[in-house]
Amino acid sequence: MTRNSIELVEVGPRDGLQNEPDIVPSADKIALIERMIGYGARRLEVASFVHPGRVPQMADAEDVIAGLPDRDDVTYIGLTLNKRGVLRALATRDNGKRGIDQAGCVLVASDTFGQKNQGQTIAEGIAENRAMLRFAKAEGLSAQVTISAAFGCPFEGEVKPDTVLAIAEEMAAEDPAEIALADTIGVGVPAQVEELFGRLGELLGGRIPMRCHFHDTRGTGIANAWAAYGAGVRTFDASLGGLGGCPFAPKATGNIATEDLIYMMERSGIETGVDLEAVIAANRGFAAKLGRELPSRVARAA
Secondary structure (H helix, E strand, O other): OOOOEOEEEEOHHHHHOOOOOOOOOHHHHHHHHHHHHHOOOOEEEEEEEOOOOOOHHHOOHHHHHHOOOOOOOOEEEEEEOOHHHHHHHHHOOHHHOOOOOEEEEEEEOOHHHHHHHHOOOHHHHHHHHHHHHHHHHHOOOEEEEEEEOOOOEOOOEOOOHHHHHHHHHHHHOOOOOOEEEEEOOOOOOHHHHHHHHHHHHHHHOOOOOEEEEEEOOOOOHHHHHHHHHHOOOOEEEEEHHHOOOOOOOOOOOOEOEHHHHHHHHHHOOOEOOOOHHHHHHHHHHHHHHHOOOOOOHHHHHO
16 A cells, blocks of 8 residues: 555455345355455455354355455455354365455454354453464464444443553454454444544554444444544445444444445545446446445445
8 A cells, every 4th residue: 555545345245244134145245246356345354254043144154255256466354253263264275275365353342242242251352362363373364353342332332442442452462464443333433533543553553554444323434434544544444335234233234335435535635446436336236136225325426
């Protein structure tokens, strides 16, 4: 990346689809990922290694990964909630297969939500993720970590910044590829984002890159992305069309839309490497598959 550029992490294939009520066929997921690569996405979260009974949409994770294009310029990320997930990610690389390039580890900045989402308190999540990061790296697999519910919990309400930063300090000790803060339920506002990422940047001291993950539940997602950019974040999660939501977070809606993020950044003189017109075309093609218009404001205005 140049100084005036950002990196997109396209999370549509995983976070965007996981809450869809109708199962999207594996072939359609693979075709969607191919279109995303076509519009310029070079890091994609393509699946999660979770129990199919908990998230049925991700039951075909291995089948989707096996069908992905073998591109040297693309990084495929698999979400992992525990060591079993890391083992499944590693197994996609068996017998010379391309498989997953990076494990996306996750822990929650709230005891109640952590227990509902992945059966872990904060303390248990820290211990599990430290072990996951060590194990993945020992096996030659890149690994990064996301602290979810960093701006608020659907069950406990406010999450204190000091709680998030204490978790981040524990994770930084394992030297992950990056540390992300996620507004899982879309309660954050720009002032809060600027403060928390500013403090995280000071804590990390440039040693570990920061990434942000915003949901647009209350209409502040794209403003939060701009605040994160101002605080030094250069890697942004977004989902085609604004699809998404968490099965375990009541009333949580979709991610910030890839189209909206790219429009804002490009119009502000910040390079993204993404073809906005191709994103809008992909939006319309997938909306036809789902049988409904997608939330992205930019695509609706085009």
